[in-house]
Amino acid sequence: MSTRHHLPLISAVFLLFLSLYLPPSLFASDDHESNPISRFRNYLRINTAHPTPNYAAAVNHLTAFAATIPTVQTQTLYFTTRDKPLLLITWPGSNPTLPAILLNSHLDSVPVEPSKWLHDPFAAHVSDDGKIYARGAQDDKCIGMQYLEAIKSLKVNLDYTPLRTVYISYVPDEEIGGFDGWGKFVESREFKELDIGFVLDEGQASITDEFRVFYADRSPWNLVIRANGIPGHGSKMYDNSAMENLMKSVEVMMKFRENQFDLVKAGRAMNSEVISVNPVFFKAGTPSPSGFLMNMQPSEVEAGFDVRLPPTADPDLMRRRIEEEWAPEWRNMTYEITEKGPLRDNMGRPLMTATNDSNPWWSIFKQAIAASGGKLAKPEILPSTTDARFMRQLGIPTLGFSPMKNTPILLHDHNEYLKDTVYFEGIKVYEHIIRSLSSFDGASIIETR
Numbered sequence: 022m023s024t025r026h027h028l029p030l031i032s033a034v035f036l037l038f039l040s041l042y043l044p045p046s047l048f049a050s051d052d053h054e055s056n057p058i059s060r061f062r063n064y065l066r067i068n069t070a071h072p073t074p075n076y077a078a079a080v081n082h083l084t085a086f087a088a089t090i091p092t093v094q095t096q097t098l099y100f101t102t103r104d105k106p107l108l109l110i111t112w113p114g115s116n117p118t119l120p121a122i123l124l125n126s127h128l129d130s131v132p133v134e135p136s137k138w139l140h141d142p143f144a145a146h147v148s149d150d151g152k153i154y155a156r157g158a159q160d161d162k163c164i165g166m167q168y169l170e171a172i173k174s175l176k177v178n179l180d181y182t183p184l185r186t187v188y189i190s191y192v193p194d195e196e197i198g199g200f201d202g203w204g205k206f207v208e209s210r211e212f213k214e215l216d217i218g219f220v221l222d223e224g225q226a227s228i229t230d231e232f233r234v235f236y237a238d239r240s241p242w243n244l245v246i247r248a249n250g251i252p253g254h255g256s257k258m259y260d261n262s263a264m265e266n267l268m269k270s271v272e273v274m275m276k277f278r279e280n281q282f283d284l285v286k287a288g289r290a291m292n293s294e295v296i297s298v299n300p301v302f303f304k305a306g307t308p309s310p311s312g313f314l315m316n317m318q319p320s321e322v323e324a325g326f327d328v329r330l331p332p333t334a335d336p337d338l339m340r341r342r343i344e345e346e347w348a349p350e351w352r353n354m355t356y357e358i359t360e361k362g363p364l365r366d367n368m369g370r371p372l373m374t375a376t377n378d379s380n381p382w383w384s385i386f387k388q389a390i391a392a393s394g395g396k397l398a399k400p401e402i403l404p405s406t407t408d409a410r411f412m413r414q415l416g417i418p419t420l421g422f423s424p425m426k427n428t429p430i431l432l433h434d435h436n437e438y439l440k441d442t443v444y445f446e447g448i449k450v451y452e453h454i455i456r457s458l459s460s461f462d463g464a465s466i467i468e469t470r
């Protein structure tokens with residue numbers, strides 16, 4: 022009987038020993054909210070993939086954890102419908118007259134094809150070497166939890182109080198354009214009252230030993246060009262057929278594309294720093310029961326292009342180029358541009374955040390990374406588009422950053438994962454960043470607004 026009583030005690034001591042001396046991944050099967058890995062995994066288990074993201078469960082999870090951090094306040098805001106909440110977390114600063122810091126993360130993720138995954142994408146399975154598999158592990162549930170873990174550590178372990186107020190926004194719908202998420206938030210009275218001076222949003226993983234940071238997005242344009250011409254017999258050679266007119270344009274456009282791509286190949290620019298032009302559809306020909314009529318030159322043809330412009334590009338120049346060279350009226354052509362995002366902020370300046378000493382926030386951010394023992398790669402333009410554009414449009418300096426180095430880029434991919442050691446390191450990096458940004462008194466500079 023006495024031996025039976027001792028067994029649990031012995032196992033408890035043994036488990037304690039194990040937990041102190043073995044890597045945390047071995048304990049990641051823990052389902053309780055007892056450590057950063059189990060909290061992260063429980064967040065990953067909430068399915069917020071489109072088209073039916075469970076936002077309410079995600080907000081509940083984050084709210085419950087935030088409630089364990091002294092002085093932190095939570096507020097759920099609704100700008101459209103009740104099923105699209107925006108969670109706003111406030112860590113009050115001691116000097117509320119200073120512009121605040123905003124950290125952002127989106128609640129949603131892209132859909133999955135479960136059959137293509139090694140593990141259930143919503144089980145947050147941990148492999149023997151500490152890889153946590155889940156949709157959202159990199160994009161971007163990691164940063165959402167790391168922000169809170171870092172704040173908890175600063176408050177509980179160091180009893181640190183920020184000078185500037187720190188906000189975290191958890192927004193819906195980023196993956197479907199962000200219009201009902203951050204898009205609505207930035208237009209709201211609630212947002213204006215926050216008086217935000219600097220924003221950190223998501224970035225991307227880095228396959229090297231250096232962290233990546235993004236200071237701008239490229240802006241996508243959907244371009245459709247159409248050519249008209251006299252129809253004619255397939256045997257006849259004549260000028261100005263619709264097909265000939267379209268082909269002439271395509272030639273000019275492909276030459277432009279080649280010149281832009283040559284800059285990249287020569288190492289003069291990164292992929293995201295040039296204007297990309299890629300043909301995505303051609304619509305031409307006169308249909309017949311077996312395909313297309315071969316002896317008929319059609320009178321109407323069109324082609325679609327995905328065009329992406331970096332903020333350094335001049336949109337007026339681009340529009341003129343399209344009008345005069347790519348789809349000129351004198352060649353019987355028309356065109357349509359659907360601009361999927363702005364290139365200029367509300368003051369007419371290029372939509373980008375300065376990454377030099379003219380931007381004090383940049384200097385503080387850079388120093389904080391160095392203080393955490395990390396290295397920063399050359400700042401980049403993101404090849405695609407994120408919610409960050411909403412902030413930059415208001416002229417608020419915004420950087421895209423997710424602390425994942427030596428990690429394959431798996432956002433939107435099958436088998437998205439993040440290693441536990443990378444996750445832990447990210448918390449440490451955010452402790453340095455949040456502390457540096459929130460203690461910046463701005464005395465040496467004029468607030469850049």
Ligand SMILES: [Zn+2]
Pocket residue numbers: 127160161195223
């Ligand atoms: Zn994302």
